[in-house]
Ligand SMILES: CC(C)(COP(=O)(O)OP(=O)(O)OC[C@H]1O[C@@H](n2cnc3c(N)ncnc32)[C@H](O)[C@@H]1O)[C@@H](O)C(=O)NCCC(=O)NCCS
């Protein structure tokens with residue numbers, strides 16, 4: 001089984017590329033989704049976060065208050081490191097479990113969407129890495145628009161990850177998502193064709 005890691009920085013277009021890949025029928029493990037699984041009520045990820053940060057990170061219904069944790073995490077490297085130390089091993093375990101299931105099912109080509117791949121590399125396997133890229137000015141603009149953030153909030157989220165300009169230099173493949181969606185999808189088609197031949 002060949003595993004392609006899809007990464008990028010916040011709002012550069014990983015989910016857009018991942019959605020297209022799923023539409024093509026390929027299996028995809030999304031660590032943003034798995035990160036939600038490990039903080040469901042009853043899961044040890046949530047219990048450990050509450051133990052460390054207190055019940056103020058919970059909503060009245062007992063679910064994680066994502067906005068509250070996001071406010072604490074983005075822009076505070078110490079909190080970010082603590083949250084990562086609690087959640088990343090649990091997320092990595094879920095990825096391993098997912099990969100084992102896909103391998104057993106005989107899938108030849110699978111994808112893993114890992115936003116923080118280069119920040120947490122040791123935890124996540126992959127045969128090649130695609131970086132979904134847009135210039136930073138466009139990343140900022142799309143992030144502000146999608147999440148309804150102020151420019152300062154958006155910049156603080158961008159600063160909590162490695163710069164996309166750095167990540168692009170590490171990539172095996174750069175998917176340039178600064179043009180139309182059609183142009184992005186075409187690059188994905190070309191790369192899948194390359195892998196399959
Ligand atoms: C802080 C949380 C609650 C904010 O939730 P929210 O719903 O607002 O955002 P969402 O989960 O959709 O993430 C949006 C994007 O933020 C960025 N991001 C998320 N977590 C982190 C982090 N620890 N460090 C840097 N950037 C991050 C990623 O680019 C991600 O795609 C949530 O992101 C979280 O639990 N993060 C810790 C787990 C993690 O590292 N997830 C990333 C996948 S490994």
Ligand SMILES: Nc1ncnc2c1ncn2[C@@H]1O[C@H](COP(=O)(O)OP(=O)(O)OP(=O)(O)O)[C@@H](O)[C@H]1O
Pocket residue numbers: 008009010011012013014015016017032115142143146177178179180181184
């Ligand atoms: N080629 C494009 N043209 C115009 N808008 C786009 C394009 N690609 C993505 N977008 C928009 O930019 C925003 C960010 O894209 P997306 O959500 O795919 O990024 P992401 O990398 O998955 O972000 P995150 O790290 O936060 O999960 C979204 O609102 C999306 O609709």
